[in-house]
Amino acid sequence: MDTLEQQFDVRYRYRVHLTEDALAPENDLLARTLAADRAARPRVLVAVDRGVLAAQADLAARVESYARTHALDLVDAPLVLPGGETGKNEPRHLERVLAAIERGGICRHSYVVGIGGGALLDLVGFAAAQAHRGVRMVRLPTTVLAQCDAAVGVKTGINAFGKKNFLGSFAPPWAVINDLRFLDSLSVRDWRAGIAEAVKVALVKDAAFFERLERDAERLLHRDRGAMRALIAHAARLHLEHIARGGDPFETGSARPLDFGHWAAHKLEQLSDYRLRHGEAVAIGIALDATYSRLAGWLADDAHERILALLERFGFELDVPELGEGGLLAGLDEFREHLGGELTITLLGAIGRGFEVHAMDEERVRASIDRVRARPGSGSGQPAARPCASGAER
Ligand SMILES: NC(=O)c1ccc[n+]([C@@H]2O[C@H](COP(=O)([O-])OP(=O)(O)OC[C@H]3O[C@@H](n4cnc5c(N)ncnc54)[C@H](O)[C@@H]3O)[C@@H](O)[C@H]2O)c1
Ligand SMILES: [Zn+2]
Missing domain, CATH: 1.20.1090.10 (Dehydroquinate synthase-like - alpha domain)
Structure with missing residues (x-):
């Protein structure tokens, strides 16, 4: 029997930026990130976390105005998805993202931009990893957890059969843009x-x-x-x-x-x-x-x-x-x-x-x-300390 051996390495490189107000018209970081191929107008599908939208009502308008300023071709109005585990638990949301990618004609040189918490980014990232066997995904994480952990790594996934992250993929992002301004509205x-x-x-x-x-x-x-x-x-x-x-x-x-x-x-x-x-x-x-x-x-x-x-x-x-x-x-x-x-x-x-x-x-x-x-304070059901906050407790 003949045996052929196959071996190759694939190099990944992506940047994790830390900025303030990524969607301000004068902040061109996101536009530069989407201009890698110097295409005249990069095609972009934006998916946003409903929780962020609820807390920052002008978010969709900011996305659209940013796209106009920087000549981005938004293929549709931002796709709004549930934040938190709901999006990862209900398979229909994965289908919705895949359908939006298909409808928008997103190709492997276009971009999916996810704006949301770790759960939203896991869901959208998983869809992006599947469509056309992987389209470019730019993550704009909006929680502390996603900015310091979930969004910077190489994993995506959703829950299935009652198990966390049962379905998923290793899919490094195109780039990550951590924008501290998003954290202002966090609970x-x-x-x-x-x-x-x-x-x-x-x-x-x-x-x-x-x-x-x-x-x-x-x-x-x-x-x-x-x-x-x-x-x-x-x-x-x-x-x-x-x-x-x-x-x-x-x-x-x-x-x-x-x-x-x-x-x-x-x-x-x-x-x-x-x-x-x-x-x-x-x-x-x-x-x-x-x-x-x-x-x-x-x-x-x-x-x-x-x-x-x-x-x-x-x-x-x-x-x-x-x-x-x-x-x-x-x-x-x-x-x-x-x-x-x-x-x-x-x-x-x-x-x-x-x-x-x-x-x-x-x-x-x-x-x-x-x-x-048995630790004092842990059985009361009350947090041991109450942080002061500008955001409302939700
Ligand atoms: N892929 C990975 O490597 C990785 C690593 C760690 C965690 N995770 C996953 O990340 C998820 C947890 O993510 P999380 O802690 O970011 O929470 P989350 O995504 O569950 O979001 C929590 C809540 O905050 C809301 N929200 C998000 N940003 C907001 C903002 N700026 N203002 C107001 N509300 C906002 C959301 O709508 C949601 O209701 C889990 O599913 C976990 O499994 C993935
Ligand atoms: Zn974790």
Whole structure:
């Protein structure tokens, strides 16, 4: 039998920009991003998150006026999609994006621009990855979580069969434009939720960043733009570095260090019927796996206390009913199945130092749940601190 061997590398390159007011007529960053082929008028389909539109009523008009100023060929009025998990849970929204791409004649040299939270970008990105086997996608993330984590990476996806991100693809974006102005209308909840992903990446990779988050906690709670800008810039950088230099950008192995705390988080989101935001569930997952690391003797007591205290300072509710209902442990096997191969969970040896294990002791997981639930302030159902905010609580 003859055997031919095939091997090639594909190089990806994309930029993650941090700007203010990307849709202001004088800000030409987005226009330059869409002018890569120097086509006279780049064809563009814009998809927007209904939650952003509700909070920033002039958004569609700003998009249309920007397109006129910069000679972009908007193939249609912006496509409005539900924000949050609804868009990822109901397959008809994926069809709607695909139909809009088809109707608009978007080709592989045209662009889909997504404006919204991590969920909207996952949905639109997945559609863009499928149409014509992949059309260019520019992401304009509008939440803290998406700007520092979800939008800067290479993954897209929607939920199916009751499982998070069951359908999806690895599809690097054409570019990411983080616009701090979008964050102005975020609810207190979503401002806070994204901070959990920054705490996560600090814990597994960067002790100095964790210390900075401790120092900046008050400013972040008071919605200080400078502190948030620094958080987003650094967390995004750590995510990008991991993808580029971690040796496994498309996650073919079983390890996924940036998913620290996520085995529990994904299951809690599902068990709560998506009442919990991803970031809120991640905060609980971090608390559980830090506590597990403490109970196993890998993480020092004072480090464990600092981690839980910081999460509490940010106002995360660490005790939720789903923790007491059983069912969480099934998240371990679902996580293993999602990653493939052997169970691989990241735990903490110290603040800033994650390491991997391939088995979790169920009794110790239960003890971790009990320890987290028993913390003063976590059982009240009330966040430990109430951040001041300019955005309304929704
Ligand atoms: N692809 C990845 O690598 C990756 C990584 C992390 C998380 N995620 C996914 O991201 C999702 C979570 O994203 P998220 O935390 O950004 O929340 P989200 O997308 O669920 O949005 C939360 C809510 O905020 C609203 N919203 C968004 N921007 C707003 C703004 N500027 N003003 C007012 N309201 C606004 C939305 O309409 C929604 O109601 C989850 O589905 C998670 O699985 C993906
Ligand atoms: Zn996450």
